[in-house]
Amino acid sequence: MGRVHVLDHPLIQHKLTLIRDKNTGTKEFRELLEEVAMLMAYEITRDLPLEETVVETPLGPARSRVLSGRKLGVVPILRAGLGMVEGVLKLIPAARVGHIGLYRDPDTLQPVEYYCKLPTDVTERELIVIDPMLATGGSASAAIRFIKEKGARHIKLMCLIAAPEGVQRVQSDHPEVDLYTAAVDERLNDHGYIVPGLGDAGDRLYGTK
Ligand code: PRP
Ligand code: URA
DSSP states (O other): OOEEEEOOOOOHHHHHHHHHHHOOOOHHHHHHHHHHHHHHHHHHHGGEEEEEEEETTTTTTEEEEOOOSEEEEEEETTTTTTTHHHHHHHHOOOOOEEEEEEEOOTTTTTTEEEEEETTGGGGEEEEEEEESESSSSSSHHHHHHHHHHHHEEEEEEEOOEOOHHHHHHHHOTTTTTTEEEEEEEEEOTSSOOOESSSSSSHHHTOOOO
């Protein structure tokens, strides 16, 4: 079963509170989402393997360590996932970026795919799928299924706020995927919104609606 990591770093929790606040405007929301994504990326990359190397300092050779193993990729789910990409790339600038376009049909709550472009060497990369909201889990589960169909085998899911229903859905559909989130909230409401959540992430990020 994939593990659920609730990232309780004080800076992540503080910024999450500001992001949730209904009085936080679009500009600040966007800045905070990028900052929190950077902090979350720091936690998510904790288990990356290292290998020994020798580097020449001005005073002579030093045994030191560098990242080894698989290269990384970041796959935001459009639109709201875009708000977290730059923060992640600040820490792992060499990561390739794929995009999956999905929107949730407001009546059926089912994800509808409209775009998918992934790095060609997706089979060799460890991929981090990002989306601030994991509500029913339909969008994240579909995105993970698409990238598995393209050959990806090593996938993590990063979101900002999850509902218990979404966590359960991802664990049941993709039991090998670890989930990283800043909070698991109480529940979904009748419209599939996370309560208390933060409202509509895409609209708050881009000032739509
Ligand atoms: C939101 C959010 C997730 C999805 C979560 O996107 O960013 O992608 O809903 O809901 P789910 O877990 O029930 O699938 P939305 O469909 O509103 O599209 P947007 O990002 O373009 O605003
Ligand atoms: N999508 C959002 O943006 N917010 C929610 O609470 C649920 C889905």
